Every structure is written in structure tokens, then in C-alpha cells.
Amino acid sequence: MPTHQSLAGSSDEELLRRMVDTHPDRYGDAFWEFFTSRVAPSLPARPVMIDVGCGPGLFLRDLGTRYPSASLHGYDVTAAMIDHGRKLPGAGLTFTLHDVTTQPLPHAAGSVDLVSMSSVLHVIDEPLPVLAEVRRVLAPGGIFLLHDWVRRPLPAYLAWRRDEMKESGPEALRRGFRLFPVHNKYTPDDWRWLLAEAGLTVRDHTQLRPTHQIFVAY
Ligand SMILES: C[S@@+](CC[C@H](N)C(=O)[O-])C[C@H]1O[C@@H](n2cnc3c(N)ncnc32)[C@H](O)[C@@H]1O
Numbered sequence: 001m002p003t004h005q006s007l008a009g010s011s012d013e014e015l016l017r018r019m020v021d022t023h024p025d026r027y028g029d030a031f032w033e034f035f036t037s038r039v040a041p042s043l044p045a046r047p048v049m050i051d052v053g054c055g056p057g058l059f060l061r062d063l064g065t066r067y068p069s070a071s072l073h074g075y076d077v078t079a080a081m082i083d084h085g086r087k088l089p090g091a092g093l094t095f096t097l098h099d100v101t102t103q104p105l106p107h108a109a110g111s112v113d114l115v116s117m118s119s120v121l122h123v124i125d126e127p128l129p130v131l132a133e134v135r136r137v138l139a140p141g142g143i144f145l146l147h148d149w150v151r152r153p154l155p156a157y158l159a160w161r162r163d164e165m166k167e168s169g170p171e172a173l174r175r176g177f178r179l180f181p182v183h184n185k186y187t188p189d190d191w192r193w194l195l196a197e198a199g200l201t202v203r204d205h206t207q208l209r210p211t212h213q214i215f216v217a218y
Contacts, residue, residue, distance in 0.1 A: 012080040019055040020084075026118075027059060030208045035145075038204045038216050039114070042143055046070060047113035052100050052134070053077075053120030057085025057093070064090040073107075075100060100130050107137040118147040119212070122185050131198030138218070144200055146215040148191065150207075151184040160211060188213050 010018070043049075046069040051060050054074030064072050074085050075098035085095035096106070101124055105112075115134045121127050134144050152160075161167045161176045186194070188205070195202055195217050204216040 012078050015078075016056055016080050016084055019081075020058065023056070023058045026209075027062060031214075034206055034208065034214065038206075039143055039145060042141060042218075043067070043113055048107070048111060048139075049073070049114040049116070050075065050105065050107065050112055050137070051116045051118070052105070052130075053117055054085060054095065055081050055118075057081070057088050057095055059116065059118065060085070060093055061088045061090050064093055068092075075105065100124070100133065101126070105133055105137050109136050110139050110142075112137040113139050113142045114145060115142070116145045116147070118145075119149065121146065122149050122182065127194055128198060131194065131200065135199055142218065144195075144215075144217045146191065146195070146217065147212055148186070149183040149211055150191070150213045151187045152211070154180060154184075156210075157184060183211070191215060 047067060048071045049060070049063055049067070050073040051057075052075050054060060054076050055078075057074045060072045060074050063070060068091070070092055072090075072093045074082070074093070074095040076082050076085075076095070077097070077099045079097055082095045082097045085093070098105075100120075115138060117134070121130065124130055138144060157180055158173070158176050161172070167173075167176065191213065192202055192205075192215070195215060200217040202215050202217045205213055207213050
């Protein structure tokens with residue numbers, strides 16, 4: 001199966017750098033306002049939180065500063081991401097090399113208060129078994145926070161890569177065409193349908209960026 005990195009024509013290190021560099025924009029004030037009003041009220045004082053496809057681990061690090069008593073676990077299939085996470089300062093953080101398509105999450109059923117997946121599920125060929133695993137580990141009242149790409153027309157997608165990502169030239173255009181079907185796979189209704197098929201109920205959703213939607217499901 002081609003990885004996101006190979007489709008993008010980037011190395012693991014390049015994807016890692018991009019995730020680190022764009023983290024402050026992706027997890028800025030608008031994200032935390034949404035999190036504080038729509039997610040935080042459901043969390044217990046000492047939550048167990050996991051980030052599946054955690055990349056460099058910076059979202060978990062940020063959660064750790066807001067929830068110092070939390071137990072925080074990051075899982076990713078890319079060794080460079082896990083290595084980065086393991087070097088982050090912060091108590092209660094663990095990072096494990098893990099392929100969510102082939103291994104069950106190492107958590108008991110009904111034991112996790114927050115499962116996050118950000119820009120990961122769209123690359124997974126068969127999302128339903130992964131969503132079933134998410135549902136298995138969620139505690140009663142636990143939240144699944146899905147943040148992922150939503151389908152847009154080709155001209156809008158290519159213009160976004162040119163204007164927002166500041167890409168130009170023939171190689172960048174080739175990459176844009178390679179990634180178009182990857183990033184523009186699911187409509188918001190497709191995501192809602194997938195979540196419902198997995199037995200999850202969407203309680204809230206929003207669009208903080210033109211490319212992504214966030215769903216709060218339980
Ligand atoms: C676009 S990055 C997003 C990283 C992070 N969630 C963030 O928003 O900064 C997608 C991540 O998903 C990971 N990933 C892809 N397939 C995976 C799988 N089957 N199991 C675990 N992680 C996976 C990749 O290694 C990569 O780190």
C-alpha cells in the first residue's frame with residue numbers, strides 16, 4: 001500500500017518537519033476554543049487520552065499542559081514520528097510504534113476518555129475496522145475527535161496548494177494531482193456515514209480550515 005509520504009513524494013523526515021512546522025496553525029486558538037467548549041466539558045479530571053496516527057506528538061504535548069494529571073498515549077506507524085514524540089518534555093506521555101490497521105490498540109475495552117485522529121483516517125484503506133477499534137476502547141461518555149480532510153473541487157484544491165502552501169513549479173503540480181484523490185476522498189456526509197456505520201453518534205462538528213472538518217462523536 002502506498003503511504004501518504006510516498007504519494008506526496010516526501011520522506012518520513014520531510015513529513016515530520018511539515019507536521020511540526022504547521023502544528024501552531026493547525027492547533028491554534030480556533031481549535032482550542034472549539035475543544036474547550038465542545039470536548040473539555042465531557043472529560044474527567046484525570047482523563048486517558050490517545051492520539052492515533054499522532055505524528056510528532058505535539059497535540060499530546062499540548063494536552064499534557066492542559067491536563068497535567070492525564071495519561072497520554074501516542075501511536076504511529078512511522079518510526080521518525082515516534083522518535084520525535086519520545087524526545088518531547090512532559091509527564092504522562094508515552095509513544096508507541098503501532099500500525100492501527102493490523103494491531104488492536106493496547107487498551108482495555110471502555111477505558112479511554114478521548115481518542116483523537118487528525119489527518120490519518122483518510123489514508124487508511126478500510127476505515128471501518130479501525131473505527132470499530134476506536135469504539136471498543138472508548139469509555140462510556142468518551143469522545144472520538146475526528147479531524148480530517150473533506151472533498152473539494154480540483155481547482156479549489158490546487159489553488160489552495162499554490163496560495164496557502166506556497167507551492168509552485170511542475171513537480172509541485174504533479175504532487176498536487178497525486179494527492180488530490182487522497183485528500184479529497186470523503187465528503188462531510190461520507191464521514192458522517194462512516195461514523196454512523198461504526199456505531200458512533202456525531203454530537204458536534206465544525207470547519208476551522210477550508211480543507212478539514214472536525215467531528216465530535218461518542
Ligand atoms: C498527516 S500525518 C498527521 C499527524 C498528526 N495527527 C498531526 O495532525 O500532526 C498522518 C500520520 O498518520 C500516520 N499513520 C498512517 N497510517 C497509519 C497506521 N496504519 N497506523 C498508525 N499511524 C498511521 C503517519 O505515519 C503520519 O504520522
